[in-house]
Amino acid sequence: MADITVTNIQPDRAAVASQWQLIWWAFRRHRLAMVALVVTVMMYIVALVPGFFAINDPNLQNARATFHPPQKLHLIDTANGFSFGPHYYPMKLTRDPETLAAIFKEDTTKRVDVQFFGRGYEYSVFGLFNTNIHLIASPDKTTPLLLFGADRLGRDVFSRTVQGSQISLSIGLVGVFFSLILGIVLGGISGYYGGRIDFFLQRVIDFVLSLPTIPIWLAMAAALPQDWPATLQYMMITIILSLTGWAQLARVVRGRFLSLRTEEFVAAARLDGVRERRIIFRHMLPSFASHIIASITLAVPAMILAETSLSFLGLGLQPPTISWGVLLREAQNIRSIATAPWLFMPGCAVVVAVMALNLLGDGLRDAADPYNK
Numbered sequence: 001m002a003d004i005t006v007t008n009i010q011p012d013r014a015a016v017a018s019q020w021q022l023i024w025w026a027f028r029r030h031r032l033a034m035v036a037l038v039v040t041v042m043m044y045i046v047a048l049v050p051g052f053f054a055i056n057d058p059n060l061q062n063a064r065a066t067f068h069p070p071q072k073l074h075l076i077d078t079a080n081g082f083s084f085g086p087h088y089y090p091m092k093l094t095r096d097p098e099t100l101a102a103i104f105k106e107d108t109t110k111r112v113d114v115q116f117f118g119r120g121y122e123y124s125v126f127g128l129f130n131t132n133i134h135l136i137a138s139p140d141k142t143t144p145l146l147l148f149g150a151d152r153l154g155r156d157v158f159s160r161t162v163q164g165s166q167i168s169l170s171i172g173l174v175g176v177f178f179s180l181i182l183g184i185v186l187g188g189i190s191g192y193y194g195g196r197i198d199f200f201l202q203r204v205i206d207f208v209l210s211l212p213t214i215p216i217w218l219a220m221a222a223a224l225p226q227d228w229p230a231t232l233q234y235m236m237i238t239i240i241l242s243l244t245g246w247a248q249l250a251r252v253v254r255g256r257f258l259s260l261r262t263e264e265f266v267a268a269a270r271l272d273g274v275r276e277r278r279i280i281f282r283h284m285l286p287s288f289a290s291h292i293i294a295s296i297t298l299a300v301p302a303m304i305l306a307e308t309s310l311s312f313l314g315l316g317l318q319p320p321t322i323s324w325g326v327l328l329r330e331a332q333n334i335r336s337i338a339t340a341p342w343l344f345m346p347g348c349a350v351v352v353a354v355m356a357l358n359l360l361g362d363g364l365r366d367a368a369d370p371y372n373k
Contacts, residue, residue: 019290023367026366030363032363036360040360044169048166051123052123058156058322065144069091073145086114087113089112091106112145114138119133165349172304174238175303188253188280192257192280209248209251216244230320256288297360298361300357301357301361304357305350308324311324311325312325331343
């Protein structure tokens with residue numbers, strides 16, 4: 001009798017993979033979403049410790065650097081011999097003899113080497129300790145490095161843009177967190193119990209969705225006292241954005257609960273005597289958690305744009321608080337843009353952040369779609 005060789009047959013990876021593994025494999029095939037994920041992670045790393053990535057003190061004023069144009073980093077120095085290394089040339093201020101307009105020109109006779117992980121101004125890390133180590137530092141304090149130029153008070157636009165990312169990016173996460181709680185709780189109650197509770201909550205959601213968003217934002221933000229401290233202003237603006245952003249998520253959650261409450265696994269849990277709270281949070285919510293994550297990712301850029309719009313109009317955060325919307329108030333008129341177009345750099349940061357988050361949300365939504373595999 002011939003020998004029979006038994007071979008171990010490896011099961012298909014997709015057949016034994018979890019839902020999160022399937023979502024991750026589908027997400028990796030979305031190249032734009034992967035690029036957006038890298039950009040988003042990098043921006044939030046900068047927002048966590050903005051002082052480390054800033055070069056100069058964002059609140060330091062320099063009358064000699066008013067509307068100073070952006071400077072370039074050089075790697076090869078040919079003006080003072082041939083050498084390699086990151087450096088920049090200080091700019092010399094001159095005046096046009098006819099118009100008296102300020103003209104900045106690089107002084108190639110003075111080279112200033114850039115230090116990585118050098119020492120600069122002191123900043124706080126998570127409120128735990130202070131340090132003065134920066135990713136990029138300039139040893140010459142008399143001629144600071146201004147990558148994005150300076151504003152009308154001579155403050156470094158690059159450092160202020162980096163510092164503003166902390167509030168502008170975090171307000172989106174905090175606002176969506178509050179909206180997530182309201183949306184899941186109210187939408188879950190509405191879809192799970194149905195009946196009069198569902199009717200009442202749906203009328204509340206319809207009322208919130210019928211409100212004109214921008215006028216409501218403006219009215220509620222204008223009602224805030226202007227003399228409140230920055231932290232209280234931050235929390236109130238976040239709550240205002242959350243109160244108008246939870247209804248859409250609640251509508252989605254309610255629809256999912258209506259379809260899931262008749263499923264067999266929910267009926268089996270009820271017959272087994274499982275408490276309703278455990279059925280909702282342990283069995284029903286995880287079944288569409290991927291869709292909630294995709295919805296959250298798409299809601300964050302809307303929160304960022306809302307804060308930027310309110311602060312730009314002077315109804316949100318107020319100086320000396322630094323956010324992208326507050327910084328864009330410097331570029332409100334055409335004269336400022338014509339004189340110093342680099343004042344719009346915080347607006348470019350908003351565009352990059354919103355584009356990255358939208359592409360990331362699109363990738364998560366496509367990856368979480370069970371019919372798009």
